[in-house]
Amino acid sequence: MDLDTLHARFGLDPALTRNVYLVGSRAQGCAREASDHDLFVVMDDDGRKWFGMEWLHREGWVPRDPARYRGARRAFIGEDDVQLWIFQPRTFAAMLGGHALCALECLYVPPPCRWKHTLELRGELTLELATLRRAVEFSARAHREKSARLFTTQAPRGRRRAPVPPDPAQARKLYAHALRFLEYGRQLARHGALVELAANNTLRADVVACDGGWDELDARFGPIFDERLAAFHRACADAEAHGARRPLA
Structure with a gap:
C-alpha cells in the first residue's frame, strides 16, 4: 500500500x-x-x-x-x-x-x-491541560469499558439483527489502546509532544497474549491502568504549576 x-x-x-x-x-x-x-x-x-x-x-x-x-x-x-x-x-x-x-x-x-x-493544521495549536485531561480520560476509560463488554455476547444494535458474539481478541486490543492513551497523555502533559510512539509496545504484546477472560485480564493489567492514570494526573499537575496552557512541541 x-x-x-x-x-x-x-x-x-x-x-x-x-x-x-x-x-x-x-x-x-x-x-x-x-x-x-x-x-x-x-x-x-x-x-x-x-x-x-x-x-x-x-x-x-x-x-x-x-x-x-x-x-x-x-x-x-x-x-x-x-x-x-x-x-x-x-x-x-x-x-x-x-x-x-x-x-x-x-x-x-x-x-x-x-x-x-500539504495542509499545515498544527498552526499555533496550544495544549490546554484541562482539554487534554478530558480527552485522555474519556478515551482510556471508554476503551477499557468496551473491552469488558466484548468478552460477553452483546444485544443487537443499529442495523444488526442478531446478537454480537464475544470477541476476546478485539477486547484485548482495546485494553492495550486504553493503556497506550494514558501513556500518550503523560507524554503530552510532560513534554508537550509525543516523544515515543513505541512506548506501549512491550505492554501491548503482553496484553494481547493474555489468554484468560475479562477477570484475569483486568486483574493483571488493571493496576497498571491505575498507575498510568495516576502518572498522567501527576504530569498534568506538574505542567499546570506553570500555567493551564503550553505550546505543542
Missing part, C-alpha cells in the same frame, strides 16, 4: 486529498506483516456521504462536544487490510483542538508514515 495505490483503490481524487497519515501499529512499530493499514486522510469535500462525530464518540475516540463538532464531516471505509478514516480539514482541525489522541498522533508519526502533507 502506498499513496498512489490508496488514491486508485478507493477512488480518491489526488487534487482533493490534503494530508495522509499512516497511523496505528505500523507507525508505532509493532505491526506484523499481515497487520492492517490504518490511514487518516484529510481531504476536501468530494461529494461523498459524510457523517457527524457520534460514532467516534460512541466508540470512545472523542468526547461528546456538540459545540466543537457542529457541522463536522467524517467518513470511514473498512476493508480486510485497510481502515480508512476520512475527515474534512475543519473537522480534523477541531479534533486537534479537542486533543483527540487519534488526531494528535498524526502530528508525530515518523516521516515515512507521513504520506502526504
Whole structure:
C-alpha cells in the first residue's frame, strides 16, 4: 500500500486529498506483516456521504462536544487490510483542538508514515491541560469499558439483527489502546509532544497474549491502568504549576 495505490483503490481524487497519515501499529512499530493499514486522510469535500462525530464518540475516540463538532464531516471505509478514516480539514482541525489522541498522533508519526502533507493544521495549536485531561480520560476509560463488554455476547444494535458474539481478541486490543492513551497523555502533559510512539509496545504484546477472560485480564493489567492514570494526573499537575496552557512541541 502506498499513496498512489490508496488514491486508485478507493477512488480518491489526488487534487482533493490534503494530508495522509499512516497511523496505528505500523507507525508505532509493532505491526506484523499481515497487520492492517490504518490511514487518516484529510481531504476536501468530494461529494461523498459524510457523517457527524457520534460514532467516534460512541466508540470512545472523542468526547461528546456538540459545540466543537457542529457541522463536522467524517467518513470511514473498512476493508480486510485497510481502515480508512476520512475527515474534512475543519473537522480534523477541531479534533486537534479537542486533543483527540487519534488526531494528535498524526502530528508525530515518523516521516515515512507521513504520506502526504500539504495542509499545515498544527498552526499555533496550544495544549490546554484541562482539554487534554478530558480527552485522555474519556478515551482510556471508554476503551477499557468496551473491552469488558466484548468478552460477553452483546444485544443487537443499529442495523444488526442478531446478537454480537464475544470477541476476546478485539477486547484485548482495546485494553492495550486504553493503556497506550494514558501513556500518550503523560507524554503530552510532560513534554508537550509525543516523544515515543513505541512506548506501549512491550505492554501491548503482553496484553494481547493474555489468554484468560475479562477477570484475569483486568486483574493483571488493571493496576497498571491505575498507575498510568495516576502518572498522567501527576504530569498534568506538574505542567499546570506553570500555567493551564503550553505550546505543542
